[in-house]
Amino acid sequence: MIPSFQLIKGGVTTPAGFKAAAHRAGIKADAPDMALLVSDVDAAVAGTFTTNAFRAPPVRLSAENLGTGSGRAVIINSGCANACTGEQGLAAAQCMLAETAAALGVPENQVFVCSTGEIGTQLPMDRVRAGIGELAAGLDPDGGDAAARAIMTTDAFDKQRAVRLSVDGREVTIGGMAKGAGMIHPNMATMIAVLTTDAAVNPAALQTCFSDAVERSFNRVTVDGDTSTNDTALIFAGGQAGNQPLSEAHADWEAFTHALHAVMLELALDMVRDGEGASRIVTIDVEGAASELDAARAAKAIGTSLLVKTAWAGALPIWGRVLAAIGTSGAAFDDEAVDLWYDDIQLVAGGVGVPGLDREAVRGVVLQDAFNLRVELNAGAAAYRMYASDCTEAYVKFNSEYLS
């Protein structure tokens, strides 16, 4: 059986019709801190943004421009989130849009802007303005790598993924880059993700499938339960592949949405793997719930419990903290009907510890880089999956020292 898509090495400039550039403007002390991604043609654009009440100015402007359903470019800086910066911050974000539009010769409402880094400080606009000129002059069809590195903040490594599939018998590519390591939590974390594709996609259909893929990828990962002010995910679909525009009615729609979800899930998992000191990634499956909301509540309670996450960090062969987390989640279930597995080892049956549990075997499961935690609530047929990191001393040390 031929897979309907194939993960490949690549990033935002792997699909045909996209150029990118990176620049070191001096916003951060010691690394590239600006990136520009441009589509050769007007692209269909979809996006999702943070739900935090403190929406940073760049998020507000990008959300506004998303109303057009199309776009040509996104300008990104790291090192300064331009959040909680008032009128001055809003003017700075507007300036970034205007300068980028002017440098590219495109309308302002076809440009998107993202900022990530320290909250509450103002952008050094002279450097940013000069940087935009450099970026526009340096656009490169192989610039995706450099762009992916320039958007990093606390990330230990750059996050790039791509996938290839066939639409109308033509080769279609989806590429993406993301940043984010801490402040990672459902409902968009301190993350920026930009996806590109050379597929032609109907704008409304693009928003539908992108929102759905965000919900099942970026919104399913948790590092520390904190949600930032700047989360933005965008996708540009340029159409260079020459396929019939994709929408729900297209024969290859399902293949496209599956491929899109796959590449976004890989980017999301990269963020958990990074996770500021995280040593392992746990896939949490809550099954047999009365509703998906109940399953989600239980999964999130497990994935955000500090006691559970420190137990994973220490590879402790214990399960009481997991049950205590489920018990406070608000999910409906019978406490004498809950089962729990770590990979293939059952720890709890009917709400009670399995007699003769092999603690060393459990420790072996937890010691892996990744394992599966499965809860069966025996209360219905709904399920929910999410991905969580553990919480190590290194995480605390890192976030006790990082000034943002």
Place this chain on the structure above:
Amino acid sequence: MIPSFQLIKGGVTTPAGFKAAAHRAGIKADAPDMALLVSDVDAAVAGTFTTNAFRAPPVRLSAENLGTGSGRAVIINSGCANACTGEQGLAAAQCMLAETAAALGVPENQVFVCSTGEIGTQLPMDRVRAGIGELAAGLDPDGGDAAARAIMTTDAFDKQRAVRLSVDGREVTIGGMAKGAGMIHPNMATMIAVLTTDAAVNPAALQTCFSDAVERSFNRVTVDGDTSTNDTALIFAGGQAGNQPLSEAHADWEAFTHALHAVMLELALDMVRDGEGASRIVTIDVEGAASELDAARAAKAIGTSLLVKTAWAGALPIWGRVLAAIGTSGAAFDDEAVDLWYDDIQLVAGGVGVPGLDREAVRGVVLQDAFNLRVELNAGAAAYRMYASDCTEAYVKFNSEYLS
């Protein structure tokens, strides 16, 4: 002006009419692990219990006996929570009640039972049964100290407080002991608190003022956001002081409720001060909220944010994480109207950082053992206060190694 009450050194046997004992039964490896507290006479009893769906068997039985509104004794063990232990665990808790009642010659429904420690293991009932006999034989009017030490699990120090006041011109004493350090969070944490008083109190009024005092003390502290399976708070009012029974109509009712709240708040703060590696305690005041629920949501979001708590641990002079936490709390407010202070230093005005902030001065505030974080939402007149610990590397190390 004479204060209406006075905090004094003391514990559960400081009020007249109570005896206690401690015993080392061998449930824990190396320390006393059983305690018994007995009232000389039938006492009015009030209590509150965990809201966790996994209610441990001792919690279920104690909640049932609370229905009588009166009681004579509470039997407590540490080292084993007797939670998630099924039918065998329920039988064990029933046995503890029955054996204690028999040893004291009182009805079973006048006895309460508490267990704290590792979840999912069974009590060694031969040792527990023998221990009950030893405890009953060793009851001592000065036994409060030993009892307070015997209920400790991960606690670094024992927690005992007492307060003295005047009711009907007679001297009344309220004393208490508590245990709890980690898994501490609103809605009763992994804590046991037992209060005693020689005041005569109407049982219904006692439950009302005790529930209210729990809400404003134990339910306002958070260490790690986890809520345990075994939380129990009880108060015994024996009446030896000879006052007219206290109720809402009594002239000294307010003095009594204030004194009760004061002694319980001190016990609650002792738990935060302990807090498994905590280095400081932060009083969080959210003011100017549209409703108390909004204020509580914002306060809890701040007090449970891992990024905020690690920033406190590192004495970081930053405020973006605090605003990000408020922004995801669900509280209603205008993001351009929020003010923030650390003690007397204003960090944020109108949702924007105060220009020229003296970061070293902020660091000096955070470096204290305790400081006040005040948020003004400028959205109404409601307020909420809670108390949170920071999150240190020591906390993570501790909970990565402790097997429960």
